[in-house]
Amino acid sequence: MSLLELCGVSVRYRLAGRGGYLAAVDGVDFALGAHEMLGLVGESGCGKTTLGRAILRLVPLAAGELRWRGQRIDTLDARAFRPLRRELQCVFQDPNACLDPRMTILESVAEPLRSLDRNAPAADRTSRAQERLDEVGIARDLAARYPHQLSGGQLQRAVIARALVVDPQFVVCDEPVSALDVTVQEQIVSLLERIRGERGLASLFISHNLAVVARLCERVMVMYRGRIVEVGGRGAITTAPLHPYTRELLDAVPGVDAGARARLSRRIACPRPAVSDAVPEAGCAFANRCPHVVARCRVERPSLQPAADTRLVACHRASEWPGGLPPLVAG
Amino acid sequence: MTLLEIRALTVDFSGRPPVRAVDGVDLTVAARESVAIVGESGSGKSQLLHACTGLLAANGRALGSVRFEGVELLGDGDKAAAVRGCGIGFVFQDASGSLTPHRRIGDQLAEIAAAAHGMTREAARAESRRMLERVHLPDAPRRLGQYPHELSGGMRQRVAIALALMARPRLLFADEPTTALDVTVQAEILALLAELCRDLGMALLLVTHDLGVVAALADRIAVMYAGRIVETSSAADFFAGPKHSYSAGLLAAVPTLAGLP
Amino acid sequence: MSRGLWSDAFRQLRGDRAAMTGLVVLSVLVIAAAAGPLLVDYREDEIDWENMAVPPFTADGHWLGTDRLGRDLLVRTLHGLRVSLAIALAATLVSLVIGVAWGAVAGYLRGRADALMMRFVDVMYALPQVFFVIILTVVFGRGPLTLLVAIGAFGWLTMARIVRGQALALREREFVEAAVVGGAGTLRIVARHIVPNLLGPVVVYATLTVPQVILIESFLSFLGIGIQEPLASLGNLIADGAAEMETAPWMLAVPAGCLVLLVFCFNFLGDGLRDALDPRDRR
Numbered sequence: 001m002s003l004l005e006l007c008g009v010s011v012r013y014r015l016a017g018r019g020g021y022l023a024a025v026d027g028v029d030f031a032l033g034a035h036e037m038l039g040l041v042g043e044s045g046c047g048k049t050t051l052g053r054a055i056l057r058l059v060p061l062a063a064g065e066l067r068w069r070g071q072r073i074d075t076l077d078a079r080a081f082r083p084l085r086r087e088l089q090c091v092f093q094d095p096n097a098c099l100d101p102r103m104t105i106l107e108s109v110a111e112p113l114r115s116l117d118r119n120a121p122a123a124d125r126t127s128r129a130q131e132r133l134d135e136v137g138i139a140r141d142l143a144a145r146y147p148h149q150l151s152g153g154q155l156q157r158a159v160i161a162r163a164l165v166v167d168p169q170f171v172v173c174d175e176p177v178s179a180l181d182v183t184v185q186e187q188i189v190s191l192l193e194r195i196r197g198e199r200g201l202a203s204l205f206i207s208h209n210l211a212v213v214a215r216l217c218e219r220v221m222v223m224y225r226g227r228i229v230e231v232g233g234r235g236a237i238t239t240a241p242l243h244p245y246t247r248e249l250l251d252a253v254p255g256v257d258a259g260a261r262a263r264l265s266r267r268i269a270c271p272r273p274a275v276s277d278a279v280p281e282a283g284c285a286f287a288n289r290c291p292h293v294v295a296r297c298r299v300e301r302p303s304l305q306p307a308a309d310t311r312l313v314a315c316h317r318a319s320e321w322p323g324g325l326p327p328l329v330a331g
Numbered sequence: 332m333t334l335l336e337i338r339a340l341t342v343d344f345s346g347r348p349p350v351r352a353v354d355g356v357d358l359t360v361a362a363r364e365s366v367a368i369v370g371e372s373g374s375g376k377s378q379l380l381h382a383c384t385g386l387l388a389a390n391g392r393a394l395g396s397v398r399f400e401g402v403e404l405l406g407d408g409d410k411a412a413a414v415r416g417c418g419i420g421f422v423f424q425d426a427s428g429s430l431t432p433h434r435r436i437g438d439q440l441a442e443i444a445a446a447a448h449g450m451t452r453e454a455a456r457a458e459s460r461r462m463l464e465r466v467h468l469p470d471a472p473r474r475l476g477q478y479p480h481e482l483s484g485g486m487r488q489r490v491a492i493a494l495a496l497m498a499r500p501r502l503l504f505a506d507e508p509t510t511a512l513d514v515t516v517q518a519e520i521l522a523l524l525a526e527l528c529r530d531l532g533m534a535l536l537l538v539t540h541d542l543g544v545v546a547a548l549a550d551r552i553a554v555m556y557a558g559r560i561v562e563t564s565s566a567a568d569f570f571a572g573p574k575h576s577y578s579a580g581l582l583a584a585v586p587t588l589a590g591l592p
Numbered sequence: 593m594s595r596g597l598w599s600d601a602f603r604q605l606r607g608d609r610a611a612m613t614g615l616v617v618l619s620v621l622v623i624a625a626a627a628g629p630l631l632v633d634y635r636e637d638e639i640d641w642e643n644m645a646v647p648p649f650t651a652d653g654h655w656l657g658t659d660r661l662g663r664d665l666l667v668r669t670l671h672g673l674r675v676s677l678a679i680a681l682a683a684t685l686v687s688l689v690i691g692v693a694w695g696a697v698a699g700y701l702r703g704r705a706d707a708l709m710m711r712f713v714d715v716m717y718a719l720p721q722v723f724f725v726i727i728l729t730v731v732f733g734r735g736p737l738t739l740l741v742a743i744g745a746f747g748w749l750t751m752a753r754i755v756r757g758q759a760l761a762l763r764e765r766e767f768v769e770a771a772v773v774g775g776a777g778t779l780r781i782v783a784r785h786i787v788p789n790l791l792g793p794v795v796v797y798a799t800l801t802v803p804q805v806i807l808i809e810s811f812l813s814f815l816g817i818g819i820q821e822p823l824a825s826l827g828n829l830i831a832d833g834a835a836e837m838e839t840a841p842w843m844l845a846v847p848a849g850c851l852v853l854l855v856f857c858f859n860f861l862g863d864g865l866r867d868a869l870d871p872r873d874r875r
Binding site for chain 1: 515543583
């Protein structure tokens with residue numbers, strides 16, 4: 001049985017002024033097993049953060065079902081859901097913003113225990129918070145300081161400690177390394193790998209950086225404008241992508257090698273036509289940007305269909321390139 | 332020919348405690364050359380650029396020498412400003428830094444054309460449209476009448492680049508030009524910058540923390556750490572194998588798609 | 593070595609000369625109000641038949657002169673200061689407690705609860721305060737308690753509005769979201785995360801409210817609605833002094849000067865606190 005299951009989940013925001021709605025998340029289905037680390041990749045505005053927040057019940061669902069261990073949790077009221085928060089935790093994006101500036105690190109890390117483990121005495125809470133901070137590599141004297149006195153990397157470690165203090169089963173990691181320097185990113189990613197190995201946590205790892213996601217997660221979902229467009233193992237997704245958007249993402253990853261300039265020259269030589277960013281009314285959301293678009297794409301919305309192995313892809317033409325799409329610009 | 336020569340540049344900030352952000356930096360940029368300064372937060376790279384562009388905060392002091400085509404940029408207000416206006420263009424991380432939110436794009440571009448080249452209104456407007464087409468902004472004539480907030484992030488950055496090019500600079504300063512953009516848009520903007528530098532014969536001084544951007548654009552790389560330049564080499568040599576341990580660590584830390592199971 | 597945000601603020605405040613001067617003078621005034629009368633030979637309601645309406649520094653022991661009933665002006669002014677300060681601080685405290693609680697809850701809850709709570713504030717705002725004070729005075733009689741209730745009943749309104757604005761902004765901050773994910777309920781979040789983070793503007797506004805309350809109290813006492821004889825407050829002292837302005841100007845000058853000094857001190861202190869607690873200057 002899956003740990004977490006989403007069926008047809010949609011989240012909508014009302015548009016001020018013009019009226020109508022923006023579907024930030026538009027009919028998303030997936031299931032996550034225990035101990036599984038699932039990656040969710042997409043660019044800004046694709047709805048990946050909103051999806052993470054919807055799972056944590058920080059935003060209401062406009063449609064669909066959310067199931068935790070088979071039980072529906074989207075229909076629970078806030079009070080009934082609260083004890084379940086012990087099992088679903090979150091590591092946020094901006095460590096400078098997600099810690100209360102008026103509380104010490106130790107206090108912030110111990111805070112969830114006050115609400116979610118009411119029976120534990122204060123001394124117990126403090127010692128458990130200390131243990132978690134040790135686990136993530138924050139020294140005792142740092143724990144007594146305030147957020148503005150710590151560096152970004154140290155703060156993110158504290159945020160991870162806070163997520164772990166209630167011993168959750170599942171953690172949403174929302175862009176946990178995007179705001180950090182690259183050497184610090186490396187340390188935090190290693191930390192997450194180690195913790196995941198030791199605790200066997202299930203996790204939804206959200207990022208715009210495909211390389212980081214592919215390193216940590218066995219399975220990767222690609223999201224575009226509120227819809228999941230491709231799901232597959234990390235090797236398959238990165239070497240033989242089936243959806244044109246996944247291909248575009250891969251092509252855009254700037255390599256850090258000497259061949260990068262040559263690739264860029266070739267890119268200049270065959271420029272992509274400038275395309276509009278607008279989402280079409282009907283049909284595939286990617287139709288306006290897709291180099292392989294046909295008439296059917298503008299009329300009929302593709303659904304996630306199984307492809308080779310355990311892969312899923314939402315594209316009408318995916319069967320035409322079973323070995324994956326080649327790069328648009330050779331190199 | 333050396334276009335930009337930075338010698339013994341030091342930037343100090345007063346305060347409690349005083350901070351030395353840049354510590355004796357030497358750097359040259361030749362004509363038509365693209366040089367990238369790479370460093371993480373706190374390395375001083377942004378302060379280096381601010382000193383060259385006259386944008387230092389009130390409590391900052393720059394010492395040393397920064398010469399553009401022989402003219403000293405530090406210190407003297409008017410002469411330096413004149414040089415900056417005509418010879419050097421700026422592209423910032425956030426296009427909002429260069430674009431005035433309440434003026435139409437066409438007006439902002441035309442204003443520079445008129446000031447820099449003494450053009451008439453008609454000529455300036457035509458030049459603005461040409462420049463927008465040069466930066467591959469779709470539907471250029473319509474964009475002239477629009478306001479910055481009506482455009483997406485990537486399009487705004489193209490406009491910002493067009494703005495920087497209006498005065499036909501010989502050197503372009505770019506401070507994290509693609510950091511705020513999505514990765515697909517980033518690739519387009521990098522391609523655009525490379526194309527423009529090549530076609531217009533401009534030199535580029537780029538400041539960034541992103542080695543991917545460096546790999547795409549730079550002829551030469553200077554790595555900055557704690558206010559000092561710890562390594563300078565050609566791009567080819569750098570990516571083949573950096574010599575300084577910090578540079579090596581930096582390169583190793585970049586997540587790549589290679590070597591996945 | 594944990595440098596809290598308050599200690600940072602105090603350090604910055606110490607450098608602000610106007611604020612520190614205000615603080616020092618205020619401390620002197622408070623000490624004088626509390627302990628001063630003990631040092632003067634006369635009691636506040638003691639009538640000195642031989643020295644009626646004498647100017648300062650003329651009669652023995654009456655350093656600031658006497659009023660037309662021969663009561664020592666220094667002692668009466670100090671007592672007046674005591675009463676005015678006490679009422680001002682008490683009323684400000686009441687405003688603080690009610691206003692902060694009301695505004696924080698309204699701002700955090702948003703939606704209908706917020707709309708209801710703030711409409712109530714709007715209605716109260718529209719009511720004429722002096723009118724109500726008069727009614728309360730008629731119903732409950734004059735005196736410091738009535739005055740306190742009257743001022744307190746209206747004093748919390750602006751505080752509630754300010755706090756609500758701050759709370760609305762704070763609830764969008766990521767650490768509040770993090771608290772929700774950590775299982776905290778509304779009460780916990782408001783008390784532990786929202787209120788402590790808006791104390792900066794609240795403290796500043798409170799220090800600027802105190803002089804306002806003093807002025808209101810003085811005005812009401814001047815009108816004859818507030819503190820009554822023989823109890824002294826700065827207001828009724830000024831009222832008496834105004835009546836004798838041409839023949840015995842010191843009767844007006846002393847309490848009025850005291851009032852002005854008090855208001856200046858609180859304003860300087862408030863300005864200094866606002867600069868010191870400004871979160872934008874952090875880091």
